[in-house]
Amino acid sequence: MQLLAPERLVVADDVCKLLPDSGLVRGRIIRCSGDAGLSLALSLCSRATQQGSWLGVVGVAHLGVLAAVEHGVSLERMVLVQPPNTSREWSVTVSAVIDGFDLLVVAVPARLSANDARRVQTRLQSRRAVMIIVDNMALSRSTSRFSSEREPDPFVADVILDTKTKSWSGIDNGSGYLQHRDVSIRVSGRRVARQREHLVTRRF
Amino acid sequence: MLASKRLAVLQCLDWSAVVAAKSSNSPCAVVHGQRVISRTPAAMQYGVQVGMRRRHAQALCPDIEIVAHEPNRDRSAFDTVIRTVNELVPLIEVSEPGLIVFAVRGPSRYMGGDEPMALKIIDALKTSIAANSLVGVGVADSRLAANIAAHASAVASNRSGLFAPYLVEPDKTSDWLAPQSVRVLSEFANINRETISLLERLGLNTLHDVCALGESVLAGRFGELGVELHRLSRGDEQHQLVVVAPPPEHLCVEKFDEPVCDQQVVVNSVQRMASAFTEYFSIHGTVCVRIIIAFESEDGKRSERLWYRPQGLTASAIVESAKWQLEAWPVAAGLARVQLIADEVRADTARQLKLWGGTTQTDETATQAIGRLSELLGSSAVQIAKWQGGRDLLDSYELVSATHVQTIDSANSDKQLTVAKWRGALPTPSPSVVYNEPVQVQINDQHGKLLSVSARHELSASPVVVIIGATSYKVISWAGPWPVEERWWDTARGRRLVRLQLVCEKITVEDTPQISAMLAILEHSEWTVAAIYG
Numbered sequence: 001m002q003l004l005a006p007e008r009l010v011v012a013d014d015v016c017k018l019l020p021d022s023g024l025v026r027g028r029i030i031r032c033s034g035d036a037g038l039s040l041a042l043s044l045c046s047r048a049t050q051q052g053s054w055l056g057v058v059g060v061a062h063l064g065v066l067a068a069v070e071h072g073v074s075l076e077r078m079v080l081v082q083p084p085n086t087s088r089e090w091s092v093t094v095s096a097v098i099d100g101f102d103l104l105v106v107a108v109p110a111r112l113s114a115n116d117a118r119r120v121q122t123r124l125q126s127r128r129a130v131m132i133i134v135d136n137m138a139l140s141r142s143t144s145r146f147s148s149e150r151e152p153d154p155f156v157a158d159v160i161l162d163t164k165t166k167s168w169s170g171i172d173n174g175s176g177y178l179q180h181r182d183v184s185i186r187v188s189g190r191r192v193a194r195q196r197e198h199l200v201t202r203r204f
Numbered sequence: 205m206l207a208s209k210r211l212a213v214l215q216c217l218d219w220s221a222v223v224a225a226k227s228s229n230s231p232c233a234v235v236h237g238q239r240v241i242s243r244t245p246a247a248m249q250y251g252v253q254v255g256m257r258r259r260h261a262q263a264l265c266p267d268i269e270i271v272a273h274e275p276n277r278d279r280s281a282f283d284t285v286i287r288t289v290n291e292l293v294p295l296i297e298v299s300e301p302g303l304i305v306f307a308v309r310g311p312s313r314y315m316g317g318d319e320p321m322a323l324k325i326i327d328a329l330k331t332s333i334a335a336n337s338l339v340g341v342g343v344a345d346s347r348l349a350a351n352i353a354a355h356a357s358a359v360a361s362n363r364s365g366l367f368a369p370y371l372v373e374p375d376k377t378s379d380w381l382a383p384q385s386v387r388v389l390s391e392f393a394n395i396n397r398e399t400i401s402l403l404e405r406l407g408l409n410t411l412h413d414v415c416a417l418g419e420s421v422l423a424g425r426f427g428e429l430g431v432e433l434h435r436l437s438r439g440d441e442q443h444q445l446v447v448v449a450p451p452p453e454h455l456c457v458e459k460f461d462e463p464v465c466d467q468q469v470v471v472n473s474v475q476r477m478a479s480a481f482t483e484y485f486s487i488h489g490t491v492c493v494r495i496i497i498a499f500e501s502e503d504g505k506r507s508e509r510l511w512y513r514p515q516g517l518t519a520s521a522i523v524e525s526a527k528w529q530l531e532a533w534p535v536a537a538g539l540a541r542v543q544l545i546a547d548e549v550r551a552d553t554a555r556q557l558k559l560w561g562g563t564t565q566t567d568e569t570a571t572q573a574i575g576r577l578s579e580l581l582g583s584s585a586v587q588i589a590k591w592q593g594g595r596d597l598l599d600s601y602e603l604v605s606a607t608h609v610q611t612i613d614s615a616n617s618d619k620q621l622t623v624a625k626w627r628g629a630l631p632t633p634s635p636s637v638v639y640n641e642p643v644q645v646q647i648n649d650q651h652g653k654l655l656s657v658s659a660r661h662e663l664s665a666s667p668v669v670v671i672i673g674a675t676s677y678k679v680i681s682w683a684g685p686w687p688v689e690e691r692w693w694d695t696a697r698g699r700r701l702v703r704l705q706l707v708c709e710k711i712t713v714e715d716t717p718q719i720s721a722m723l724a725i726l727e728h729s730e731w732t733v734a735a736i737y738g
Binding site for chain 2: 035036037038039042052053054056062063064065066067068069070075076077078079080081082083084092093096097099100101102137139164165166167168170171172173174175176177178179181203204
């Protein structure tokens with residue numbers, strides 16, 4: 001008989017209070033949007049990877065590996081996957097990642113169909129993995145949209161963490177270097193009884 | 205004990221660039237990502253080297269033709285060369301465009317010796333290769349030695365204008381290899397460059413030094429990799445080959461009842477066989493590194509080709525190879541038979557994935573998923589990050605295929621954060637979004653003039669606005685400029701740039717300011733955004 005894995009994955013103390021269940025509940029989808037989204041996602045994953053969970057980063061093309069290390073992610077259990085872009089192939093790839101990994105950080109492709117999204121979500125629930133959706137931070141001269149505006153995606157997130165950087169501190173007219181930022185994080189989603197807003201100072 | 209196989213290597217130097225260039229005399233560089241991967245001899249005259257950044261190459265030679273990397277172009281151009289050599293040598297191995305390997309025993313005996321054979325092949329190729337391209341043939345007892353010899357032959361024939369094959373005497377290969385620099389291991393045997401620089405720092409500069417150290421010492425320090433280094437240095441093949449009973453016939457031969465003309469049908473059946481084939485070897489704890497793919501057409505014509513991959517052939521690698529072989533074999537009649545024959549098999553060291561954090565159930569499940577994903581998407585689409593060290597945001601970690609990791613010492617990774625910071629490294633926190641192809645931007649001062657940096661690393665003025673494409677961002681605060689000089693002693697790979705941290709604001713439609721922090725770089729008088737603190 002196989003013992004059931006604990007119902008939720010632990011998160012670091014500084015992000016614990018953001019989540020309604022003080023941890024990442026298995027089978028659920030969390031969306032980290034806004035201009036501090038990717039950094040928040042890495043914070044959410046770090047403790048779990050240190051304790052043995054594997055993290056699959058799917059389709060996040062420009063992940064800064066140094067940043068992941070600084071957040072505390074265990075690099076030997078982080079695998080970066082470049083999936084195909086078509087709806088069906090993407091969902092097949094993500095399903096394969098779900099089969100083997102406890103934790104996923106994914107960027108959703110533009111044309112994912114509702115059916116394929118539903119398949120992935122069902123698989124996530126039956127395999128009891130956790131998926132964190134982040135925005136694609138592509139930057140080019142034609143689409144200078146790197147602090148993303150929220151894109152609708154076909155997944156129904158259980159918890160939505162919408163970040164908004166208020167200010168950065170540490171630099172001033174040439175001197176210093178970026179050290180901390182004040183971020184407002186709005187917590188909402190279908191598992192959240194009451195929407196609330198946190199103001200946190202983060203080192204990232 | 206397998207009889208030593210004397211090998212010949214035919215190498216067409218800089219094949220990618222030679223094929224891409226408009227004319228044989230013009231300087232041309234083929235670029236992948238931001239780096240030069242191949243350049244014509246004319247470009248080399250200007251100092252352009254492989255591994256250099258594109259902008260650096262353009263700075264050295266403004267007229268240089270820059271072409272994007274396109275593997276299909278290299279392959280189809282090489283098909284005529286393959287066909288010509290194939291007429292003289294029945295069984296050849298082509299692992300990448302520009303390189304052909306084959307066993308010399310048969311052809312050499314048939315054509316009257318190693319040298320006449322080499323000369324005859326080059327003669328036959330005179331019509332299919334461009335006039336000024338550098339071609340060399342090397343013959344030796346080990347793959348590494350033959351590769352080095354072929355390269356030397358190609359470079360020598362350029363200088364003298366005459367072609368001369370380089371033949372290493374039989375049984376003298378290890379003596380011949382002894383004085384070679386350890387760098388040949390990274391150039392010709394795909395050993396990680398970091399490992400080689402470590403060897404040099406340990407005082408091992410030639411292959412003789414590596415041999416003298418002894419296999420057990422190297423194994424103790426480097427593990428499986430150490431054993432391979434010793435084997436290569438003494439003139440043996442990189443991997444210890446094992447003998448495994450060949451797979452049952454139904455797994456590796458497919459006979460079609462009706463001759464098949466549709467390539468897709470053939471590819472599907474190769475896919476099925478390749479999966480079963482690799483599974484068979486995997487069950488025995490081995491992996492096939494060299495395979496013969498044989499096609500037979502309805503009218504009796506056969507196409508046989510060797511395929512080699514030192515890390516081991518995966519099912520998708522076999523299918524890729526089969527596709528290339530089919531494309532290069534125009535046959536009117538349909539296909540009647542496909543066969544896969546294992547040529548060289550070695551022990552499967554990819555098991556070392558288990559060294560990571562012990563063999564818990566979680567690790568096993570993840571390892572299996574990695575294997576499945578690599579089969580689905582190709583091993584280059586499934587990667588992990590390995591610590592490499594460096595000042596550049598992009599260079600401190602190297603992304604490697606998750607299935608080809610040699611040894612990961614889990615204890616080391618905990619030390620990563622405490623490793624002495626590289627001087628000149630960017631202060632933490634590091635940006636979470638790092639672009640490997642930085643985007644060109646404009647940074648202007650209050651008068652609308654482009655910002656520049658003096659020789660003493662002073663900004664011409666304060667940055668006021670950042671323009672990316674059609675959008676303007678107001679600069680709220682900034683820090684820098686921080687000069688970075690990499691490898692000042694190396695004219696080829698040296699870099700000089702300055703970094704600037706900027707906090708910008710954009711007014712959005714909802715009239716709320718959107719704050720972003722970014723890292724900008726000025727190199728070769730051009731500003732780019734290299735990373736975002738996202």
